[in-house]
Amino acid sequence: MTQPNKYESVRDQVLDRIAHLEVGDALPPERSLADELGVARMTLRRALEELAREGVLDRHQGRGTFLAQPKISQQLEMTSxxxxxxxxxxxxxxxxxxxxxxxxxxxxxxxxxxxxxxxxxxxxxxxxxxxxxxxxxxxxxxxxxxxxxxxxxxxxxxxxxxxxxxxxxxxxxxxxxxxxxxxxxxxxxxxxxxxxxxxxxxxxxxxxxxxxxxxxxxxxxxGDRYRLEVELHPPRRSAAIPSGGRRDERP
Amino acid sequence: MTQPNKYESVRDQVLDRIAHLEVGDALPPERSLADELGVARMTLRRALEELAREGVLDRHQGRGTFLAQPKISQQLEMTSxxxxxxxxxxxxxxxxxxxxxxxxxxxxxxxxxxxxxxxxxxxxxxxxxxxxxxxxxxxxxxxxxxxxxxxxxxxxxxxxxxxxxxxxxxxxxxxxxxxxxxxxxxxxxxxxxxxxxxxxxxxxxxxxxxxxxxxxxxxxxxGDRYRLEVELHPPRRSAAIPSGGRRDERP
DNA sequence: AAGTGGTCTAGACCACGGC
DNA sequence: CCGTGGTCTAGACCACTTT
The missing domain is CATH 3.40.1410.10 (Chorismate lyase-like)
Structure with a gap:
């Protein structure tokens, strides 16, 4: 365990644990998986959140967590x-x-x-x-x-x-x-x-x-051989410039 | 309280709470702020994480949380x-x-x-x-x-x-x-x-x-008036395609 | 040493999906 | 209804920065 943070090592353990799964297969429920890995559910969730953000997993409330289709457009990352x-x-x-x-x-x-x-x-x-x-x-x-x-x-x-x-x-x-x-x-x-x-x-x-x-x-x-593809994320509400202006106010 | 999630309303309360601050000013410590807003520290932290991700706040371990310089390069989000x-x-x-x-x-x-x-x-x-x-x-x-x-x-x-x-x-x-x-x-x-x-x-x-x-x-x-600016994130280790390959293994 | 943000825990309850 | 992921809590300890 050379990673300083447990959730990082948990992330890698999860990757090992699911290496044999096919695209679309379900992961074990969070509670069992946390138990199996010997960590609190919150810690496991932090790892799963990262993997979902990376596009490795799809999570659906009420249904479960699934191995996602490998993404092509993981662009604009710090790659060579x-x-x-x-x-x-x-x-x-x-x-x-x-x-x-x-x-x-x-x-x-x-x-x-x-x-x-x-x-x-x-x-x-x-x-x-x-x-x-x-x-x-x-x-x-x-x-x-x-x-x-x-x-x-x-x-x-x-x-x-x-x-x-x-x-x-x-x-x-x-x-x-x-x-x-x-x-x-x-x-x-x-x-x-x-x-x-x-x-x-x-x-x-x-x-x-x-x-x-x-x-x-x-x-x-x-330009004829190279293009960028991006997944756009949910609109971050008013945010960003907190300069006295009104925040969004719902009726 | 029309937002379903408490951390969303906490996020907005924090924005109100810091509306009068100047760039670079420190926010109250998480423990006090959580207390003041009547939520658990973890819930406040979730809101602060979002604000930091949006570029509104800078957080530094051991030092504090500060109002950030408004960012220009918050690009490639799902904005109109x-x-x-x-x-x-x-x-x-x-x-x-x-x-x-x-x-x-x-x-x-x-x-x-x-x-x-x-x-x-x-x-x-x-x-x-x-x-x-x-x-x-x-x-x-x-x-x-x-x-x-x-x-x-x-x-x-x-x-x-x-x-x-x-x-x-x-x-x-x-x-x-x-x-x-x-x-x-x-x-x-x-x-x-x-x-x-x-x-x-x-x-x-x-x-x-x-x-x-x-x-x-x-x-x-x-092209003469518009350009994109992106912050590039840490290279996601091997990740992304979890196809049987070995994860990074440290000696 | 004191104070800050960062991590982790064990448990509770909520919201949603499928049976 | 049950099982799932989503949220929230109260508290502990760790890592880092400043005094």
């Missing part, structure tokens, strides 16, 4: 390109276009919360899916975080895996801005798509669990 | 255009471009889970923010759900509010596909933006809590 492609049933690949180390400069320094004189590694990669060009990714990382990083390290590999395995850095949270754009001539050439054709522009900054800024990534994705 | 614009600090508006009722036809019938012969209301609206064109929205609703809907009903109003107030329909969940696109000549004219300039294409289907399909909406947003 590689993981994202695998979820879409494609084989991810990578070809490094350029790599250099230089001082951050004003604007990049600000984004990475570094001194403008700090050294930053900039890697430009063509990302492929099933061998076809999918995106151009420009990665910026503080040089001190990734000593001895070489271009071949990144060929065909997941940067996030490399961070964990070699530099013991793991990314915990991120902030991403998404805009529509069109391909310029150079991007179009790399991506083997028409110039001016629609594309996504993603700008992501990622932090470690300690809050340290680890990367700034700018990615351009072909 | 009107609500979305308000959150961005803009004044939403609407001008109905066209409205007609016709039979669904094959493809639209499929999307709306209707017979191809079923009657569907199609409304095209120009959506504005601070008076400037922001998006073109094409809404499709089964006609039987919205008897006597007229074009003026929708001028300047939120369709979702109208659904609730007049038709007693409320939207619970949705599925949205997001693609980059470019404006065609007609869209460009309505949106007062250059032809071929980047734009977002959203296609959304929404359901009531009973699972009934209520609407299919196709929206084109100006």
């Amino acid at each position: 390109f590689s993981e994202d492609m695998r979820r879409r049933g494609l084989v991810p690949g990578s070809r490094t276009l350029s790599m250099q180390t230089a001082s951050a400069g004003a604007s990049l320094g600000q984004r990475l919360e570094l001194s403008p004189r700090a050294s930053v590694v900039r890697v430009r990669r063509l990302r492929t899916a099933d061998g076809e060009p999918m995106a151009i990714e420009t990665l910026h990382v503080p040089a001190e975080l990734v000593p001895d990083l070489s271009a071949t390290d990144l060929d065909g590999a997941s940067f996030y895996d490399l961070l964990v395995e070699r530099y013991e850095l793991s990314i915990a949270t991120g902030h991403q801005v998404i805009e529509p754009t069109v391909l310029n001539a150079e991007e179009a050439e790399h991506l083997q798509a028409p110039e001016h054709s629609p594309a996504f522009l993603f700008e992501r900054t990622s932090r470690s669990s300690e809050g340290r800024l680890i990367e700034f990534v700018r990615s351009v994705y072909r | 255009f009107s609500e979305d614009m308000r959150r961005r600090g803009l004044v939403p508006g609407s001008r109905t471009l066209s409205m007609q009722t016709a039979s669904a036809g094959a493809s639209l019938g499929q999307r709306l889970e209707l017979s191809p012969r079923a009657s569907v209301v199609r409304v095209r609206r120009l959506r504005t923010a601070d008076g400037e064109p922001m998006a073109i929205e094409t809404l499709h609703v089964p006609a039987e759900l919205v008897p006597d809907l007229s074009a003026t009903d929708l001028d300047g109003a939120s369709f979702y509010d109208l659904l609730v107030e007049r038709y007693e329909l409320s939207i619970a969940t949705g599925h949205q596909v997001i693609e980059p696109t470019v404006l065609n000549a007609e869209e460009a004219e309505h949106l007062q933006a250059p032809e071929h300039s980047p734009a977002f294409l959203f296609e959304r289907t929404s359901r009531s809590s009973e699972g009934r399909l209520i609407e299919f909406v196709r929206s084109v947003y100006r």
Whole structure:
């Protein structure tokens, strides 16, 4: 039991416990399952809530809890390109276009919360899916975080895996801005798509669990091969800006 | 007390209770606040968790709970255009471009889970923010759900509010596909933006809590005025597809 | 050491679905 | 009616931050 919180380990125990079930099968009732796992029902429920939120389980009051159909649109999570492609049933690949180390400069320094004189590694990669060009990714990382990083390290590999395995850095949270754009001539050439054709522009900054800024990534994705799908959640009532205004009042 | 769940009313009471606070101010400790509101601490915590998830509060173990800076990036929730614009600090508006009722036809019938012969209301609206064109929205609703809907009903109003107030329909969940696109000549004219300039294409289907399909909406947003911001959450460990694979095992 | 939020417990009752 | 998940309670202890 290396997890600090019991409900996390309970979550994993539940996953083991239901590994042999088919989609649509019912789980044991909460009371029995809690008993079986030796935890309070509230603790089990916390684990089940997380699994339901992740889309693994469907819960219905009065009926029971069931193994859900695996979801495809678990999008906009903090996944790497590689993981994202695998979820879409494609084989991810990578070809490094350029790599250099230089001082951050004003604007990049600000984004990475570094001194403008700090050294930053900039890697430009063509990302492929099933061998076809999918995106151009420009990665910026503080040089001190990734000593001895070489271009071949990144060929065909997941940067996030490399961070964990070699530099013991793991990314915990991120902030991403998404805009529509069109391909310029150079991007179009790399991506083997028409110039001016629609594309996504993603700008992501990622932090470690300690809050340290680890990367700034700018990615351009072909609009004809890549799209986002999201499940929209229940409208959070008035919420959000509690500025004196009236809350919703029911008659 | 018209809310069925106590934690919902507690949530609203907390919002009232903190309405006069400035950003960064501390809330009373959970124990006192629970006492004051006459509920168990667990119930109060459920309300506080929701408010923290919505971005209204920041909570820090050992320090306290604080009124958060209003967030801009609460994106990709199931909000209406009107609500979305308000959150961005803009004044939403609407001008109905066209409205007609016709039979669904094959493809639209499929999307709306209707017979191809079923009657569907199609409304095209120009959506504005601070008076400037922001998006073109094409809404499709089964006609039987919205008897006597007229074009003026929708001028300047939120369709979702109208659904609730007049038709007693409320939207619970949705599925949205997001693609980059470019404006065609007609869209460009309505949106007062250059032809071929980047734009977002959203296609959304929404359901009531009973699972009934209520609407299919196709929206084109100006890429120079609208962008998405998302907070990326921790990578859900192996999860999601519980197909016999090993869960993460720590030594 | 004191005070905060975070977790966990054991049990009660409620709301809903199916028999 | 019974069994299910959903809510709520009162209290305990833990982990973290500040004094």
